[in-house]
Amino acid sequence: MNAAQRQPAEAKFEPLLQFEMEMGTFLSDWHHCDQLSNFMARMISHNRTDPVRHSNFFSSALNELLEVSFRGGSPEGRIGCSVFRQGPKERVELSFPCSPTQRRFFREAVARTHKGDAYARYLDAISTDLAPSREIVLLDLAINFDAEIRLEEDDPPSISIIVDLPLEGIVS
Amino acid sequence: MSTAVLAAPFQAVFDANSQEFSLAGVIRPRSVDEIAYSITEFRRAIDEARGVLYINVKRLAQMNNTAFHAFSRVVLDACRTRSDIRFVVVTSSVVGWTERMFRHLGKIEPQITVEVYDSKFYPGQSFVEDTSFIPILRAQTKMTWRHERTILPRHGMRPGIAMADICCGIGDFAVLAQKEFQPARIVALDHSKPSLAYARKVAAEFGVTGIEYTYGDASEMLLEDNQFDFVTCRHSLQIFNQPELLLKELYRIVKPGGRVYITNEKNSHCLGEPRAQSIQWTYNELARLLSHFEMDVELGPKSRRYLADAGFDDILVESFMITNLDGDPQDFADVIAGWEKMFAAMAARHGEAPEFIDRFRQGFRDHIFAALHPKGYAGWPIWAASGRKPL
CATH class of the missing domain: 3.40.50.150 (Vaccinia Virus protein VP39)
Structure with a gap:
């Protein structure tokens, strides 16, 4: 079952675009993150109020998510990415296979984006960490893109990171 | 004097005359090693600068967290060792995420301010x-x-x-x-x-x-x-x-x-x-x-x-x-x-x-x-x- 079919019935997000590919193929080239995020951003932004700037903003967020899956995903299985729209908001559902350790990490990282100290953690990570962790990437999305992030784990070994991005309101 | 550091897909240029370090284009490295030369040049720019160093990101179309973190660390470290220098990050009102990302640096170190380039586009x-x-x-x-x-x-x-x-x-x-x-x-x-x-x-x-x-x-x-x-x-x-x-x-x-x-x-x-x-x-x-x-x-x-x-x-x-x-x-x-x-x-x-x-x-x-x-x-x-x- 693909991500579009798993879309909860109560949500009124309309499907816009999706891709699926072998995880091994995806992991074969780092530039896939940049290329896919730019392509999808351009496609889904064409009918936004300011397509060029919406595309730039959306590509920035989607690239970070794809980089997260690139760094934390397992080579077996498929990666799938679907984009939906509800009014001024886009929803990205990114599914990819990962190890139980990684699933636990993502569970904790997503939970931290909802906590009251998220901003303090973000600032602390910028100022003290030697390199950005995947946790800071999710905090970045929550803080700089006003994203709401949740996790679905009903299709192991894959996980789905679901990110709602209210970019139309930010851009325009 | 201007020094071009790296060609496409991004440019990192230091202009010593205006004490401005400019980043432009798309910077999405997999690891910091890929941008090591630019980071070194950024450190050199900070060493050379007196008073204020402008960090121009107006033409920065994309930058991933790996690059943002790497450049941020350099400027934050400099704040801790160089109390004599101020950093002004110049962002564009067009590229909305840059202002959102870079403004946090000023929350960490008061020596860093963020200015949004906008209204005085041309005199008339x-x-x-x-x-x-x-x-x-x-x-x-x-x-x-x-x-x-x-x-x-x-x-x-x-x-x-x-x-x-x-x-x-x-x-x-x-x-x-x-x-x-x-x-x-x-x-x-x-x-x-x-x-x-x-x-x-x-x-x-x-x-x-x-x-x-x-x-x-x-x-x-x-x-x-x-x-x-x-x-x-x-x-x-x-x-x-x-x-x-x-x-x-x-x-x-x-x-x-x-x-x-x-x-x-x-x-x-x-x-x-x-x-x-x-x-x-x-x-x-x-x-x-x-x-x-x-x-x-x-x-x-x-x-x-x-x-x-x-x-x-x-x-x-x-x-x-x-x-x-x-x-x-x-x-x-x-x-x-x-x-x-x-x-x-x-x-x-x-x-x-x-x-x-x-x-x-x-x-x-x-x-x-x-x-x-x-x-x-x-x-x-x-x-x-x-x-x-x-x-």
Whole structure:
């Protein structure tokens, strides 16, 4: 079952675009993150109020998510990415296979984006960490893109990171 | 001295004279090692700087967290060891995420401030953004379109192309171009949010879809290289204080083999009969006045040189005269009345004496008199030029 079919019935997000590919193929080239995020951003932004700037903003967020899956995903299985729209908001559902350790990490990282100290953690990570962790990437999305992030784990070994991005309101 | 650190897809350049370290393009490395050289250069820039170091990210289209973290660490570490230096991060109002990301650095270290580059885009912008001027702009486009609809195909306009209208203003030219020539894609860019809001409103009211109106700085566009078959930039080089900078961007976004089309005036050649002398005096003075605002409204005949210097070949130049005989003379008169109001305000801003302003206004009124006179003739010349980007 693909991500579009798993879309909860109560949500009124309309499907816009999706891709699926072998995880091994995806992991074969780092530039896939940049290329896919730019392509999808351009496609889904064409009918936004300011397509060029919406595309730039959306590509920035989607690239970070794809980089997260690139760094934390397992080579077996498929990666799938679907984009939906509800009014001024886009929803990205990114599914990819990962190890139980990684699933636990993502569970904790997503939970931290909802906590009251998220901003303090973000600032602390910028100022003290030697390199950005995947946790800071999710905090970045929550803080700089006003994203709401949740996790679905009903299709192991894959996980789905679901990110709602209210970019139309930010851009325009 | 400028040092280019790395070529495409991004540039990191340190200008020691202005103490400015600029990052531009797309920086999405997998690891910090890929940008190690730029990081080293950034450290060197900090070592050399005294007082203030400007970190210019206006043209930074994309930067992933790996790169952001790496550059941030350098500047944050510097704050801890160099209490004598301030850092000013200059972001663009066009690239929204940069301001959101970089502002956090100031929360960590007070030595870092973030400035959004925006309002003072060019010296005369506030005058052309005056929304009361919109009816005049619409009338101007209506008058020029009578000529340009036949001129444009000679310069490369044709159905099915990808076109961009840069400095689109209130967007009416893009609408006319879409209706007449049915390009496959139109991007219309301007740096005035009120003008773009008006353009979108008009497009919605008239059921016009498919024009991508976008907010942007024409001298530093987010648009990618080599994207368009045809790029128009009308009546804008002449009011921009650095036309060569704008042309460089137009050159960048047009495809090899595609053409850039520009229109500009030579205001001192506006004419009318009767009362020719008064009209001539005012338009000569107008050209002089606007030069104080860094506008060259005599640019029209210089188009060939500008296009050649920007690297274009196969340059075509022609001129046409909008006159009171083209359509309703009242349209012509209304435009000149609008000019009188706007340019008299600029003369006052420049500190001209009341006697000067009275005489200055009279020339416009005489131009209107000539336009509405049953035997009169009034003209406004425009130069249309285009050049091809070499293959």
